[in-house]
Amino acid sequence: MSQHHKPESGMAARVRALEESLTAKGLVDPAALDALVELYEHKIGPRNGARVVARAWCDPGFLARLREDAGAACAAEFNFGGRQGEDLALLENTPQVHNMVVCTLCSCYPWPLLGLPPVWYKSAPYRARAVREPRAVLAEFGLTLAPQVEVRVWDSTAELRYLVLPMRPPETAGLDEESLARWVTRDSMIGVGLPRAPAPSPSP
Amino acid sequence: MIGPHDCGGRRGEGAVRAEKNEPVFHHRWERRVFALTLAMGFHGRWNLDMSRHARERMPGYRAASYYAIWLHGLETLLAECKVLAQAGELHAPSAAEVAAVIAAGASARAAADQAAAFTAGDAVRVKHVDTAGHTRAPRYLHGRRGVVARDCGVFVFPDSNAHGRGADPQHVYSVRFSAGELWGGENGGRDFVYADLFENHLTAEAKNDG
Numbered sequence: 001m002s003q004h005h006k007p008e009s010g011m012a013a014r015v016r017a018l019e020e021s022l023t024a025k026g027l028v029d030p031a032a033l034d035a036l037v038e039l040y041e042h043k044i045g046p047r048n049g050a051r052v053v054a055r056a057w058c059d060p061g062f063l064a065r066l067r068e069d070a071g072a073a074c075a076a077e078f079n080f081g082g083r084q085g086e087d088l089a090l091l092e093n094t095p096q097v098h099n100m101v102v103c104t105l106c107s108c109y110p111w112p113l114l115g116l117p118p119v120w121y122k123s124a125p126y127r128a129r130a131v132r133e134p135r136a137v138l139a140e141f142g143l144t145l146a147p148q149v150e151v152r153v154w155d156s157t158a159e160l161r162y163l164v165l166p167m168r169p170p171e172t173a174g175l176d177e178e179s180l181a182r183w184v185t186r187d188s189m190i191g192v193g194l195p196r197a198p199a200p201s202p203s204p
Numbered sequence: 205m206i207g208p209h210d211c212g213g214r215r216g217e218g219a220v221r222a223e224k225n226e227p228v229f230h231h232r233w234e235r236r237v238f239a240l241t242l243a244m245g246f247h248g249r250w251n252l253d254m255s256r257h258a259r260e261r262m263p264g265y266r267a268a269s270y271y272a273i274w275l276h277g278l279e280t281l282l283a284e285c286k287v288l289a290q291a292g293e294l295h296a297p298s299a300a301e302v303a304a305v306i307a308a309g310a311s312a313r314a315a316a317d318q319a320a321a322f323t324a325g326d327a328v329r330v331k332h333v334d335t336a337g338h339t340r341a342p343r344y345l346h347g348r349r350g351v352v353a354r355d356c357g358v359f360v361f362p363d364s365n366a367h368g369r370g371a372d373p374q375h376v377y378s379v380r381f382s383a384g385e386l387w388g389g390e391n392g393g394r395d396f397v398y399a400d401l402f403e404n405h406l407t408a409e410a411k412n413d414g
Contacts, residue, residue, distance in 0.1 A: 011233050
């Protein structure tokens with residue numbers, strides 16, 4: 001089988017035994033498990049959300065449809081939908097209002113647009129502190145808001161999932177949708193960061 | 205259930221540590237736990253609310269890693285729902301089928317057309333939901349006063365659905381709370397928390413300052 005250079009950990013052994021048992025009973029197909037991992041490791045991720053944000057920045061009609069029903073708009077125009085994105089809502093940042101998203105009870109997150117959440121989003125410090133001291137948490141992410149900006153923290157306590165629409169940076173004037181998408185970071189769509197210039201691509 | 209998973213507002217947690225260039229999974233076994241949990245969920249022998257409750261009941265939750273909690277949840281559901289005994293009746297979706305199952309989703313929105321008790325602008329107070337079972341009303345909101353920002357529509361009620369007691373569909377409201385109401389005077393007047401709360405979690409408050 002695979003090349004084991006070190007002994008299997010306790011967790012790995014426990015999970016392997018469970019998978020073998022469920023496979024033997026015909027309850028799971030290992031190839032289907034591979035397909036699920038492939039889907040969330042390589043196909044569904046924050047590049048999806050970045051495309052939605054970029055289009056919202058350049059297409060007022062699409063922005064209007066996102067405001068009306070974000071889930072329907074993402075499904076109709078990008079085919080982004082499904083598990084953990086069935087009921088999506090858009091949170092628009094403005095010069096007066098900054099939005100950030102948390103799930104204090106577990107790890108709710110808009111999978112079809114952002115993929116699976118990072119460890120920090122699922123961690124107790126973020127879940128505990130985002131609602132009590134959002135500005136301190138944002139500062140740890142390097143984002144300091146002016147005192148007059150209203151902070152709205154969205155706790156995902158039911159089955160609605162939230163996408164933050166960050167403000168378009170003024171430096172991006174004239175860029176097309178594809179170039180704009182490269183400015184959109186995962187953190188800016190959770191509300192703990194801002195869009196930023198993409199790292200220069202290596203010269204050919 | 206007011207358990208260790210109910211983190212909102214808890215003190216003493218320390219800094220949020222973000223990993224640079226974090227991979228989607230850190231270990232092969234995490235990939236398998238994730239996929240096993242989804243694939244076993246496709247059989248429909250339990251629902252998402254039961255899954256969440258199985259995880260939050262885990263002894264040692266606070267010290268456990270995320271996918272260790274998922275593994276515990278899956279093992280708990282397998283034991284409680286007696287799936288192994290019914291294995292012969294169940295079809296495991298193939299690799300070709302899973303993408304369609306994921307894309308189809310499984311909305312918790314209910315078709316039920318029922319009257320809403322509250323409307324945008326109403327003042328409400330969150331009940332003290334002291335249950336040994338599952339609830340989506342977080343402790344830090346219990347007893348707090350907020351204002352309905354939006355009626356999100358009718359959804360399955362997790363507090364009932366997690367225990368196999370039926371969908372009990374009801375309206376969910378996005379409710380706005382001021383930081384001052386939640387945490388007292390030490391926090392700025394410009395911070396607000398919005399939470400999505402079920403009608404059963406809320407009582408009407410007299411309308412005054414909004």
